Amino acid sequence: MRGLASLIAVVALAAPSTGLAQLASDSFGNVSALTSYDYVALDGSGSFTGTPLNLQANGQADVTLPWSFPFYGGTYTVVSVSANAALRFQPGAIVASVNQPIPSATGAIPDVAVFWDFLDPGAGGSLYWHHDSAADRVIISWEDVPHFGGIGDASFQVHLTSDGGMRFFWNDTWFGNAIYDSGASASVGIQDVVGGTWANGSALEFSFDSPQVTNGSAVYIGACAGDVDQDGYVSAACGGLDCDDFDNALSPLATEICADGVDQDCDGGDLPLDADGDTYDASACGGSDCDDADASISPAAAEVCNDGIDNDCASATPDLIDVDGDGSTCDLDCDDGDATVFPGAPEVCDDALDQDCDGLDVLSDVDGDTFLSLPCGGDDCDDTDANINLGVDGDSDGYSACDDCNDSDAAINPGALEVCDSVDGDCDGLDDAVDLDIGGSTALTNAYTSSNTLLLDGTSSGNTTFTQSQTVSGSIGAIVDLDVQVEVYHIAPEQLEISVTSPAGTTVLLKASGIGGSGQGLGLPVFDDEAASPIGTGSPPYIGAFQPSGQLSDVDGEDGNGSWTITIVDNNPGSDDGDLASWQLNMTTQAGHDLDQDGYVDSCGDCDSADATINPGAQEVCGDGIDQDCDGTDLASDADGDGFDDVACGGGDCNDASAAINPNVAEACNDGVDNDCDPSSLDLFDGDGDGSDCAADCDDGNAFIAPGIAEVCGDGVDNDCDSTTIDLFDGDGDGSDCASDCNDGDNGVYPGALELFCSGVDEDCDTGTSDLGDGDGDGSLCDVDCDDSDPLVYPGALEFVCDGIDQACDGLGSEVDNDGDGVPQCQADCDDADPTIYPGAPELCGDGIDQDCDGDIDEPASGTYTLDDDGAVTFEICSFSFPFCGESFDSLTLQSNGRLTFGDSGGLGFDDGSGADPASTGSVSDLTGEAPQIAFLWSDLDPEIGGSITVLENASAGTFAVSLTSISQSTSWPNASAGPNTATLTLSSVGVATLDYGYLSANVALVGWACGASNVAVVDLDDPDQPATAPRVGAGTEDALYEHFQGAANGDEDVDLANTTVELCLTAGADSDGDGWTDLCGDCDDTNAFVFPGATELCDGLDHDCDNDIDDADDDEDGYVSTACGGPDCDDADANVNPAQLEACDGLDNDCDGSPETGGEDQDADGWLVCDGDCDDGDALIHPDGEEICNEADDDCDGSVDEGWNRDQDADGTLNPDCGGDDCDDLDSDVSPIEVETCDGKDNDCNGEVDDVDADGDGFFSAECGGDDCNDLRATTWPGAPEACDGNDTDCNGVVNDVDLDADGGLDANCGGDDCHDGDPNVFLGAVEICDDGVDNDCDGGTDQGGGEMVADPDCTGGCDCNASPDGRPAPLLFLLPLLLLVRRRT
Secondary structure (H helix, E strand, O other), X not given: OHHHHHHHHHHHHHOOOXXXXXXXXXXXXXXXXXXXXXXXXOEOOOOOEOEEOOOOOOOEEEEEEEEEEEXXXXXXXXXXXXXXXXXXXXXXXXXXXXXXXXXXXXXXXXXXXXXXXXXXXXXXXXEEEEEEOOOOEEEEEEEEEEEOOOEEEEEEEEEEEOOOOEEEEEEEOOOOOOOOHHHOOOEEEEEOOOOOOHHHOOEEEEEEOOOOOOOOEEEEEEOOOOOOOOOOOOEHHHOOOEOOOOOOOOOOOOOOOOOOOOOOOOOOOOOOOOOOOOOOOEHHHOOOEOXXXXXOOOOOOOOOOOOOOOOOOOOOOOOOOOOOOOOOOOOOOOOOOOOOOOOOOOOOEOXXXXXXXXXXXXXXXXXXXXXXXXXXXXXXXOOOOOOOOOOOOOOOOOOOOOOOOOOOOOXXXXXXXXXXXXXXXXXXXXXXXXXXXEOEEEEEEEEEEOOOOOOEOOOOOOOOEEEEEEEEOOOOOEEEXXXXXXXXXXXXXXXXXXXXXXXXXXXXXXXXXXXOOOXXXXXXXXXXXXXXXXXXXXXXXXXXXXXXXXXXXXXXXXXXXXXXEEXXXXXXXXXXXXXXXXXXXXXXXXXXXXXXXOOOOEOOOEOOOOOOOOOOOOOOXXXXXXXXXXXXXXXXXXXOOOOOOEHHHOOOEOOOOOOOOOOOOOOOOOOOOOOXXXXXXXXXXXXXXXXXXXOOOXXXXXXXXXXXXXXXOOOOXXXXXXXXXXXXXXXXXXXXXXXXXXXXXXXXXXXOOOOOOOOOOOOOOOOOOOOOOOOOOOOOOOOOOOOOOOXXXXXXXXXXXXXXXXXXXXXXXXXXXXXXXXXXXXXXXXXXXXXXXXXXXXXXXXXXXXXXXXXXXXXXXXXXXXXXXXXXXXXXXXXXXXEEOOEXXXXXXXXOOOXXXXXXXXXXXXXXXXXXXXXXXXXXXXXXXXOOEEEEXXXXXXXXXXXXXXXXXXXXXOEEEEEEEEEEEOOOOOOOOOOEEEEEEEEEOOOOEEEEEEEEOOOOEEEEEEOOOOXXXXXXXXXXXXXXXXXXXXXXXXXXXXXXXOOHHHOOOOOOOOOOEEEEOXXXXXXXXXXXXXXXXXXXXXOOOOOOXXXXXXOOOOOOOOOOOOOOOOOXXXXXXXXXXXXXXXXXXXXXXXXXXXOOXXXXXXXXXXXXXXXXXXXXXXXXXXXXXXXOOOOOOOOOOOXXXXXXXXXXXXXXXXXXXXXXXXXXXXXXXHHOOOOOOOOOOOOOOOOOOOOOOOOOOOOOOOOOOOOOOOOOOXXXXXXXXXXXXXXXXXXXXXXXXXXXXXXXXXXXXXXXXXXXXXXXXXXXXXXXXXXXXXXXXXXXXXXXXXXXXXXXXXXXXXXXXXXXXXXXXXXXXXXXXXXXXXXXXXXXXXXXXXXHHHO
């Protein structure tokens, strides 16, 4: 069993821990809570070896504690340890073997019940105690201790700490018997027995006779502590968050370890390896399941497109996947299962499919312009617009709308000349700076005109030289051809010298002086290097192209943009005048001219057409004075002087205008700047990896400082980055900082706070204020005051109307019930001053009052009613007055115990029957004493258990019915029978009552009626002929009539009315002839006093007995003629009455001898007849005047047994001798015939012998109790028992293992003796050796005399002829002896 216990302990350590959760608390403030398992064996198998406590069954030992142990306000230094797994803080105190609930009643009960049960360490196992000074604890341990009777064994212990804490650890509570296993017969808890307050709330029970103390479980019981394990969290049992305040590895900030059965982070559970059951372990547990809460997410799942979830837990698999491999991800691909469908795919016309994912299928001719769309093989470049196709030329420039990029401007088309104007003039889609198609002729027409403005003054003093300039812009590329047209009017043009000067300063002579003839003007010559001839000597005008005097090609390669100047010189001034009419430059530039071949058009972006390293796309060379990238400036290498060159200069400075930005600068948080010039460095980073970025984290170098981190009290650090939260903070805002506040998470707890009594919390943090008190000073302690903060609220306080407060603490709600009818005014009591008025009250007729508060006045009381146990309700009969007992009743009271009462029942002066005792359970004296009344099932009924009560008044039928349906008898009534009862009593207006019974479980009840006690009839109600010939039961003239069913268990008969109907005559009708029978109760002729039911039949032609049989000679067919007709049958209606019958004590003249009830009616000669109330006519001491003694008999015949006697004073379940019991000491609950005998100087089992303990049932009393059984736990050990070689003194002679089976005086060698063969009396040490018998007779190790392998016996000498066979038969026996001994030891 020890091995099993060790195994169970290992399993328990691996089992899931419930953490530390508060279970219960007591009035002193102690709590019980589950805690982590920490069982420590003290048998030396672990790190500790305890001090043994050698106890027998019911024994105890005192242990001196190393400190004073606080317990319920007292302190104790000695604890008494009981064998029965309990502690008493009283030296020498014992604990009874029979456990009780906590708090216990009386007797030898413990202060601490560790596993209080009847254990027997004397039969096995051990008790130890040990002081573990390092952990400041005392461990008391029961290890492998069996239940009394040697049943199994159990191991458990309790740890006591100097602060009053107790931790219980149950390593193995399985005895192998369900009666005892797991605490099924044990108590666990604490109670202040030593201080005497255990019955007043100073007790805390964890378990009683319940198999919940399972292997590996652990419980803490004691006062709340702040932070026992110093991990910064208060125990959950004390309102904190620490699920195990004894293990600093468990707290809300701890890292959870998967599937180890421990809730490290106190979130309520361990983290399983595979929580979602998808067969993949959680990534947090080292597995591959990235979401272990969702079984649809695992490495085996298919990735779902663009759902924001990594479905297949493969970070390499993007959420935007490409299933069909067409190059388009699932968010863009409108059909990611078809590789022919993706954005930009070729559209198949008119197939109703959207191949290119633009939301449309492509149709052949959408715009209906008869031109097919391009995707469909046609030439309609825009099939959405009928105005755009190859047949449309909007600007008439010869290019269709499909080719012309601007079909509204004829200057823009694919054939146009590109100029440097930022317009795509040739529709090639290229920017002017790189469009090599740019260029062409530039014509400046009428650049200068004159209206005969005097150009040259012919006088000697006039102008001889004239210049005119014009500016050219928009010319692109270098000049490749220049023609100049000049229009000059002069009388002698031959005298003129004309030249032109380019913006670059090149002057070209167009016409030299002396060329040409005289005339009115030069005409309109065009000077062109390519002309056929120069101007000749002929007379002007000169029209056409002429070679210039100089070479216009001198300006080729120059930029045509800039200021051009024409100069005219008159070399023969005189009186001739002239003017310049116009002049024009016809310039042709090189198309897309790129002289340096750098890819940029000269003069249209390229700022140096001679240097291919200079253009808008060139890399700037820093600090060389050259604008390589044509942005207008040179770039310095390190403009900000921070030691890092600009990235544009090949350096690493991403902002060379700021010395605070370079690769050597630390990244600043959230400033919108890349301070360290490393684009991979985020501007919002998390430097310490605590989950808070640098903008929010006040110390991004410390992972324990961040927003959301709990502020640690008094550490000098702003842990939560909340500058408003001081280090000695006030977490709950109650005005006390965390250092002094014992629970800074509860603003109702702080030093100086008002101690709230009965809260289980130390509100004022002083640990000394009692939790039980009167908080509001109203005189009621908090344990009974339902609001101890309001002095107006306490038990018995005046109730205020409709204020929502239960001032009286009566549990009836917050509303006052002024009239005591059970319904407060605020719950629809329409008259709270009248207890007869409330919702559901019986309506009273003709009083003009709405009793049931339903808004209708004086309606019948029909309905369903609820009554308490021993309750009553009064009704009024509205449609008739009920004639009964000589009166007419308009009201009656229904008692919940099964009867109707009328008038002044109970004698209290009421006229509605409400004065009767509702608690009465039915007796003849109560029947007649509280008349008038009708009992239809009078017993101790309890409608609170269940069932229903209904009332129905039928005015037209003249009936008033009360029904009890499925009403059970009170479970506390001694005569109760389990089960429902159904009965209906119907009153009729003629004055009779009908009893209808359904299912009945009652065995004891009284049924009948009474108007008084003078004329009482006892009847058999289930006999339809009782009384004789009566149509209804009763004559109508009785004062009472009843049957009292007292039950077969009480010597009477059970209720036999189930499923029957009984009609009671009551006092109905009239008795006109005075014969004692009314006309409604069976008198068939109420004018003849000799005619009535039961009358003597006369042979006169009349039916005297009203049995519908005139002059019946033998009505009862008993063989005897009626005396009325001359026969001897004195009761011809009863076959049991005739001369042949024996007299019986039944009120009848059974034998018709004229003397009823004569003969042996008083058999015990006590002067009382059975008919007069002698309830036992066989015992002269039992009669109505008898003296009640305690003998389990009804001596005075009052229906109660042994009243006035205390039958079981010590409540141990057995009666004292005075009451016929066999409890030999009825003042001691440890003494009774059902107790087990123990060694305590008492006759526990009342067998007449003290301490006759025979635990093993071998017939010998234990030596510990004065007997001679040296081991009373072994049935094989007793004085004179055969000694066994088992290490025990089996025969109790004081010697262990003294086995001598052959009685030869030598003890068995196997048991340490010297008899080498204890089954042979001829073999023993010192016997004479016998030759040739193969036996070592003298046990000296030698056998016989012989050779070979035989061992010669030195005693066998002389005439011994001991030649043994060579096979050596005896030798193997010697050889096997050690082996046999080994086998014996192992068994």
